[in-house]
Amino acid sequence: MTSNRPPSIALWLLERFSGNDALVGDLVEAFGPRRSTLWFWKQTLVALLAAHANALLALTGLIALFAIGRRVAIPGVNADALAALAAGTAGSFRIYDALSGGGLARVSVLALAIHPYTTAATAVEFATWLRRLAFGRITASKLIVRGTRMLAVLVAGIQALGLTLFLERQSQVPGGLSLVEHPGWTFRIPAILVLTCGTVFLMAISDRLSRTGSANGLLLVFAAGAVVGLTALPTLSLGVALQLAMNLAIVSITARAYRRDLCASVR
Amino acid sequence: MSRGEFSHFELLVLTAVVRLGDRAYGVNIADEIEAHSGRDVIVGSVYAALDRLEDKGFVTSKLADPTPERGGRAKKYFRVTGAGLRHVREAQRVLTALWRGVPKFKEGLT
Numbered sequence: 001m002t003s004n005r006p007p008s009i010a011l012w013l014l015e016r017f018s019g020n021d022a023l024v025g026d027l028v029e030a031f032g033p034r035r036s037t038l039w040f041w042k043q044t045l046v047a048l049l050a051a052h053a054n055a056l057l058a059l060t061g062l063i064a065l066f067a068i069g070r071r072v073a074i075p076g077v078n079a080d081a082l083a084a085l086a087a088g089t090a091g092s093f094r095i096y097d098a099l100s101g102g103g104l105a106r107v108s109v110l111a112l113a114i115h116p117y118t119t120a121a122t123a124v125e126f127a128t129w130l131r132r133l134a135f136g137r138i139t140a141s142k143l144i145v146r147g148t149r150m151l152a153v154l155v156a157g158i159q160a161l162g163l164t165l166f167l168e169r170q171s172q173v174p175g176g177l178s179l180v181e182h183p184g185w186t187f188r189i190p191a192i193l194v195l196t197c198g199t200v201f202l203m204a205i206s207d208r209l210s211r212t213g214s215a216n217g218l219l220l221v222f223a224a225g226a227v228v229g230l231t232a233l234p235t236l237s238l239g240v241a242l243q244l245a246m247n248l249a250i251v252s253i254t255a256r257a258y259r260r261d262l263c264a265s266v267r
Numbered sequence: 268m269s270r271g272e273f274s275h276f277e278l279l280v281l282t283a284v285v286r287l288g289d290r291a292y293g294v295n296i297a298d299e300i301e302a303h304s305g306r307d308v309i310v311g312s313v314y315a316a317l318d319r320l321e322d323k324g325f326v327t328s329k330l331a332d333p334t335p336e337r338g339g340r341a342k343k344y345f346r347v348t349g350a351g352l353r354h355v356r357e358a359q360r361v362l363t364a365l366w367r368g369v370p371k372f373k374e375g376l377t
Contacts, residue, residue, distance in 0.1 A: 025337035047309070
């Protein structure tokens with residue numbers, strides 16, 4: 001079955017995701033009486049796979065990393081008490097837990113996931129956009145990247161402190177178990193350091209992927225966390241799905257703008 | 268694989284670029300390989316190989332003017348470089364030298 005026009009959905013996919021205008025032109029030109037629709041689809045799917053092979057490989061590796069990382073709890077937390085507490089939680093906690101690859105409920109080393117970085121990137125990109133709109137001034141990419149990283153570490157530290165304080169104050173754990181074995185700064189300082197380092201580690205991976213590969217590191221790390229987190233959920237409600245989709249949309253906009261600045265900052 | 272080496276498919280692509288001369292672009296290269304190997308060639312794989320060859324300095328690329336039959340998209344032409352040509356010749360020399368020993372090997376098998 002042949003026609004003069006290539007299949008529109010395949011063409012749209014190619015234009016949107018192949019990132020290679022010359023390839024799209026070649027396939028459109030070559031598609032004629034002697035090429036079938038099936039040929040065009042085959043060319044499209046393999047081209048997309050070839051273009052995003054590195055991203056798919058990286059995503060697989062990141063999913064494995066989250067799957068392992070979520071099982072490594074920070075020091076000083078009673079695992080049995082934590083499991084009992086997590087089982088009784090619901091609502092927004094579940095959503096944040098899903099977004100952190102299921103690491104929040106287990107207070108794992110990756111509990112904060114990449115969120116401090118996405119939060120910082122969103123804030124800095126939004127602020128620079130407002131600055132450009134109000135004063136017509138463009139902020140240097142190096143400054144944006146440096147500012148985002150510093151803010152991300154600060155946000156990670158604050159979130160880690162908040163989490164440790166939250167854990168210490170939990171008095172409603174079923175069975176009367178104590179969540180933190182030795183509350184106080186001897187628990188908080190190492191816990192904050194471990195949690196912040198977990199996020200910094202993910203930030204380094206994200207930046208490396210963005211700079212060297214054809215993938216958006218920030219988006220990939222976020223997506224990998226969400227995939228692992230979703231598999232840890234007992235059920236997926238409409239509310240959770242909607243909030244996840246909204247978060248993904250915000251992160252994808254931020255990640256695109258931030259990647260541009262990240263790549264420009266090393267030129 | 269080190270920077271100076273290339274895969275079998277990259278060698279096919281590079282040889283097709285040499286054969287086509289000024290007419291070497293994605294679909295043409297795929298057609299050339301298809302005609303001589305008798306197997307289906309994916310244009311996306313040809314571009315992936317060309318990207319790697321360009322990174323290694325074996326080919327260069329140049330965009331032509333956009334044309335209506337391509338939906339207003341430019342054609343990307345590829346040319347082999349001096350280093351690329353040397354590598355093709357070297358591959359030919361090695362394969363030819365190796366091939367000389369094959370009949371004896373075949374006799375041993377039959």
